[in-house]
Amino acid sequence: MAERAASSAQQTLGRRRLELLGLGAAAALLLSRPDLATLAAGLGLFLWGMALLEESIKRLSGGTLDRWLHGATRHPARAIGVGALATALVQSSSLITLLAMSFVSAGLVTLPGAIALLFGANLGTTTGAWLIASFGLRFDLAQYAMPLLALGLLGRYRLSGALAGVAGLLLGIGLLFLGIDFMKLGFEAWRDGIRLDGLSGERLWHWPLLVLIGVVATVVMQSSHATLLLTLTALATGQLPYLPALAIAIGANIGTTVTAVLGALSAGAAARRLAGAHVVFNLATAAVALLLLVPLAWLVDALAARVGLAETAWPLKLALFHTLFNLLGIVLMLPWIGHLARWLERRFPDPVRLPLTQARYLDSAALNHADTAVGAMEQECRRLDRRAYHLLCTAILLPSADVIGHPPQRQAVDAAIEPAAWPAVNARYHERIKPLLGEILAFQARIDVPLTEVQQAQLEALQGQTLRMVEAVRFGEVLQRSLLRHAARLSPLREAHDDLRMALAVGLNRLAEGGSSNDIAAPLDEVRRHWQHEMAQRLREHRLDPWLASSLMNDLHQASRLMAALADSPPSA
Known part of the structure; x- marks a missing residue:
């Protein structure tokens, strides 16, 4: 290591001497x-x-x-x-x-x-x-x-x-x-x-x-x-x-x-x-x-x-x-x-398959000009949003094909759940979301061209939207663990969890289709109000264990935080 450093230093010194010699000859x-x-x-x-x-x-x-x-x-x-x-x-x-x-x-x-x-x-x-x-x-x-x-x-x-x-x-x-x-x-x-x-x-x-x-x-x-x-x-x-x-x-x-x-x-x-x-x-x-x-x-x-x-x-x-x-x-x-x-x-073909951690649009050539830098950021943030949608579908134990692209169906929610078939959100987040988020933030830091106020505001909005989407994924990680623990058909929380999953699926679908914040949050608000009342009724009638009731309250809270983060994020085309 020391030998390589010494060799590099000698090469640098030799190059500088040649440059000085060339400058001297040109000056003469x-x-x-x-x-x-x-x-x-x-x-x-x-x-x-x-x-x-x-x-x-x-x-x-x-x-x-x-x-x-x-x-x-x-x-x-x-x-x-x-x-x-x-x-x-x-x-x-x-x-x-x-x-x-x-x-x-x-x-x-x-x-x-x-x-x-x-x-x-x-x-x-x-x-x-x-x-x-x-x-x-x-x-x-x-x-x-x-x-x-x-x-x-x-x-x-x-x-x-x-x-x-x-x-x-x-x-x-x-x-x-x-x-x-x-x-x-x-x-x-x-x-x-x-x-x-x-x-x-x-x-x-x-x-x-x-x-x-x-x-x-x-x-x-x-x-x-x-x-x-x-x-x-x-x-x-x-x-x-x-x-x-x-x-x-x-x-x-x-x-x-x-x-x-x-x-x-x-x-x-x-x-x-x-x-x-x-x-x-x-x-x-x-x-x-x-x-x-x-x-x-x-x-x-x-x-x-x-x-x-x-x-x-x-x-x-x-x-x-x-x-x-x-x-x-x-x-x-x-x-x-x-x-x-x-x-x-x-x-000059595109790579057959980009690594999951590699950005597609954050090319160094896009940094030369303001509009292209902002455009590249917007394109890559959309990619991250789409990955987040799919990961949130994993968090609520539903295939993304049953959530994105067409209205979710109740039979998909009611189907049997095999916990071993669902990868952990945390692992997928570190594989697919966090590296891309790092590239997006690094690219934004490298933008060194004059920006208009509109462009600066657009970059700040993109960054805020992306961070809120990542925040929603982190809430989904906590929620997934509880859903998997109570995935059995006879679990006392399965009925409430299915209603919760259906509401989140409808909200995700509306978000992907460009729905407003109220449209996105409305299904979950309705489910939360229903199950807060139903939970109190079942506790009074001793049909629900207080320990499980506290778990359900926590799940409803995590789902609300997840949906609030999504509702604050403008939909991505």
Whole structure:
């Protein structure tokens, strides 16, 4: 044990030394090349701005974006349109992709609907290239960046609530503008130093290499926008030929799949299916675009001429190409969404049988966003409620098939009881309820995204309902022991116990069917009043032993506590 700890410490120390060595080498390079430092600073500011922009939009939306996307997934065409529009607004296909994965993991949407949303996100991300080509490279953004940075920094640390979110939004936009300006300066300084004319595409191996450059750049920076910004800037400054720039843009599209794949590694089968769909779509689209690169470039030239673009407006032409080949991919893949979903379901099947202690919906991907986290909690709490229903049926010595789904019948209650056939509620509780309750509480503790007041109240209500349901099971455990002791047909308490079991069965049935608190508790209230009067009468007539009467009083009390806990728990669908 000590040797393993020492070995781990040495590995950590070695890794830190390598990191420090790498930082030192990078610092030396940047100090010796101010132009490279300017370019790297611009890239860093751009990525920082993107992260702030995404965070601020998530905070300001207050779950609205989540609900909007969720509602759109019911129809493929609508899902594509809403996915494209949402990505254009937030300028982050990664955010929409992770949202879609969260929806699928939480069981809130179907796989085909999420795939269509993903297709739309790919189309929406092309708006970033249009914005950079239209404004970022044609205007001096630094003069707009400084006021935005000043307002954003002051507001972020002085304001709270929605105003702080607006300040974060301004700060993110300011950093984006400043990053773009720095990168333009860096590339202008490099104008005569580095050129990529050698990769003009004259040799066949140039094309896969150019695509690979786009893939690697996007993977390293975790942003296709950053890759496209670098490509557009190099194209605008004449350091990169037009057709090779198109190939790099294709590679940037492939690189975006890495975010989905990384997000699915620790997620369940549903998230892996969606990540697989992302990979399939982007690879298929990239392959078609690369094969049709020259015809698509001709089409871009023709369309550019029709709308009045200059022949040398290369950045705008690249943005148009980026949009066209993503549209082409959607047109080709849309008819195959259903087939793709079924293939992925076979490729990444659900576990044949989940362990009794394992949650089904509490996937780590659902923690990325408020609505999906709350939705996953709601789904899992419903599962726990259904287990509790079945266990409560065991507590009153009735098969759940005779209680849940249709009104309970008296003959089921009057049937002979074989005590050995009924497992102890306490053992089943520790096998099936308590571990799942622990997972639910642990998942709730891990929710670390901004919640609206409604969402916070919903989580608190779910927790309260679940704990009351568990409380009812614990009361059922005490009641079951008494019912089993007096299960014989000739037992003096069998008649009262049968009435008690029937009342609880009717209450459970009404709870499962969505009945009100009064409807759930009414049968037991009637039985309790009847047997309190009947017990007093039998005691006076010496037909009931006082010891047994006290047992019956305790059973009625336990049943009342059980039903009170259930009546306070809203019914679960």
